Amino acid sequence: MxxxxxxxxxxxxxxxxxxxxxxxxxxxxxxxxxxxxxxxxxxxxxxxxxxxxxxxxxxxxxxxxxxxxxxxxxxxxxxxxxxxxxxxxxxxxxxxxxxxxxxxxxxxxxxxxxxxxxxxxxxxxxxxxxxLRTGEEVLRLYDERLINKLEKKTLALEKEITERKRAEEKLHKANRLYATLSQVNQAIVKERNKQKLFQTICNIAIKFGKFRLVWIGLLDEENQLVDPVAFSGEGSDYLQNIKISLTDDLTGKGPTGRSIREGKSVVFNDLETNPEFAPWRERALEKGYRSSGAFPIRLDNTVIGALNVYAVEPHFFDAEEINLLEETARDISFALDKFEEETNRRQAMEALRQAGLIIENSPVVLFRWKAADGWPVELVSDNVTQFGYTPEELRSGETPFASIVHPDDRERVTHKMQDYSASGMTHFQQEYRIVTPDGDVHWIDDRTTAEQDADGNITHYQGIVIDITERKLTEAELAAQLDELRRWHDATLGREGRSLELKHEVNALLTELGLPPRYSSVEEEGKSRD
Structure with a gap:
């Protein structure tokens, strides 16, 4: 064959x-x-x-x-x-x-x-x-079939070219949209300043998105006006005298006002005919804007502004463009949330740092113990060094907390903790002594809270230990001084009583001798003592 x-x-x-x-x-x-x-x-x-x-x-x-x-x-x-x-x-x-x-x-x-x-x-x-009888007839029919086929091939080719152009335009558009979103995401990852991020995103949208004007507006909660905070593109002076008020029936009905108020994307695809765009139409058309869209920006799920985009073509914003810009607005919102989280984190870290400084410079030591023999230390603040111990030797288990309690107080402290726990108390306070590695004794005020698991079993103790040694010494000194005053007072009262008796005796003898009393105030002194 x-x-x-x-x-x-x-x-x-x-x-x-x-x-x-x-x-x-x-x-x-x-x-x-x-x-x-x-x-x-x-x-x-x-x-x-x-x-x-x-x-x-x-x-x-x-x-x-x-x-x-x-x-x-x-x-x-x-x-x-x-x-x-x-x-x-x-x-x-x-x-x-x-x-x-x-x-x-x-x-x-x-x-x-x-x-x-x-x-x-x-x-x-x-x-x-x-x-077919003649060569001419064959050629005629051959040409007819060939021409017919060529015509169809030409039409098919034209259709293919048209479809290919559409496909190329669609591919170009997809690449443009992808490039825009990719650049925005990179900016969000790199930029740590909110204002710089806003400006960078506007610049990216102009360069890669091929828009005419892009600006970001944030809502002033006090006066309900939208303030442009970043912009890029041709005709940006359009924003110099722009007024968008959420409380005004006229200027609050444009894409920006509605987007912020309604919390959704709003697109005007024909600025020349849309009646709600009337307040800005003349200046917008002068700048070559023919369509516009606004896309809400949120902070912690609350709309705080909008991403605003203008194009030179009417009906520019199809589903793909809208999806891109909605994604961009969501990315901006995500970045703002991260900025807020970072700000809160830094504030919290600063507060912890300040709290740490306060603790480290105070006599209050933070502790967390396991509810086990010897009370192993899991956490202790660095200022435990005031008692001569390092946080590492306590946390490592090398030195259990029970080992630093004064031997004469250890049994009492243990029994009290057992009694408190058995009674169901989760907050208790004790005063006892601890001994430093050098043998020095410190009185402490221990204020403890018991931690319980889901079954009510105590797993840990946490609390604060306050050095009250100076207070105890002062109390001891005051007690000693008080005892001394009492002894002096008692001795003084005895001497005064004997003097009064002697005066009575002298006056009595003088009276027997017929002489006047020497101490005329003895009765009054006796009455005053009574």
Missing amino acids: LIVDDREDDLYMLRVLLEGHGHAVVSASNGEDALKAARKSPPDIIISDIMMPVMDGFRLCCEWMTDERLQNIPFVFYSATYTETKDEEFALSLGAARFIIKPTEPDKFMKIIQSVVRDLDAGKIELRTPT
């Missing part, structure tokens, strides 16, 4: 199919080569494509039918291009035995070919005689 096709893949598939059914196959890539091969060694059947270079299938068939050695060999057309009824009619009028449209299922294709082979072997093949 001779197979003819300019497409190598089609030749290969056809060869595999025919050889798989036991047929010997010779191939050619155009009509001219096929004709040379057939005249050199005539095949039993020829299967030919139609549209080929050098010599197409129709011309090959014409040449075939005028060659006395070849004209009785069945000619089968197999085409994917010429598929219309008139194409088949023309092919058969040239003398073809069969006309098969490509692609055809392999089983069906082989049934057709095998029927031709059987009829050929049985001498039953009905060889077609060309029905």
Whole structure:
């Protein structure tokens, strides 16, 4: 069999199919080569494509039918291009035995070919005689089919070019949108200053998004006015006298006001005709703006402003553009949330730092112990060094807390903690002594809170330890001074009583002698003492 096709893949598939059914196959890539091969060694059947270079299938068939050695060999057309009824009619009028449209299922294709082979072997093949009488008629119909096919190919090509342009425009647009969003995300990752981020995003939208004007406005809660805080693009002086008030029926109905008030994207795709854009229309058209959109910016889920975008084309904002700008606004909101979190984190860290400084410079030591033998320390503030211990040796377990409690107080402290815990108390206070590594003794005020698990079992103790050594020393000194005062007071009262008795005795003796009393105030002193 001779197979003819300019497409190598089609030749290969056809060869595999025919050889798989036991047929010997010779191939050619155009009509001219096929004709040379057939005249050199005539095949039993020829299967030919139609549209080929050098010599197409129709011309090959014409040449075939005028060659006395070849004209009785069945000619089968197999085409994917010429598929219309008139194409088949023309092919058969040239003398073809069969006309098969490509692609055809392999089983069906082989049934057709095998029927031709059987009829050929049985001498039953009905060889077609060309029905066209003159060469002019053949050329006319050939040109007609060729022109028809070329017209359709041209239309198909024009359609393909149009679709390709659309695809290219769509791809270009997708690349532009992706580049814009990618650059915005990179800016969000890199920039740590809110105002710089706003300006960078406006610049990115102009450079990569190809918009006319981009600006970010934030709402002033006090006066309900939208203040432009960053902008980029042509005609930015448009913003110099712009007024957008959420409380004003006229200026609050534009894209920006509605977006902030309603918390959603608002697009005006024709600024020239949209009545709600009337307050800004004249200046906007002068600047070349024909469509506009506003997209809400949030902080902690509360709308605080809007991303505002202007384009030179009416109906510029399709679904893809809106999705891009909504994503950009969400990214800005995400960045603002992160800025807020970072600010709060820094404030919290500063508060902790200040609290740490206060603790480190105070006599109050923070502790957290495990509710286990020896009260192992899990956490302790650095100022525990005032007792001569490092935080590391306490936290490591090298020095359990119980080991630093004064031996004379340890049992009492242990029993009290057990009693408090058994009674269900979770907050308790004790005063006891601890001993430093150098042997110094410090009195402490221990204020403890018990931590319980879900089952009510105590797992840890936490609290503060306050050095009250100076207070204890002062109390001891005051107690000693008080005892001394009491002893002096008692001694003084004894001497005064004896003096009064002696005065009474002297006066009594003088009276017996008939003399006046020496101490006239003795009675009064006695009364005053009484």
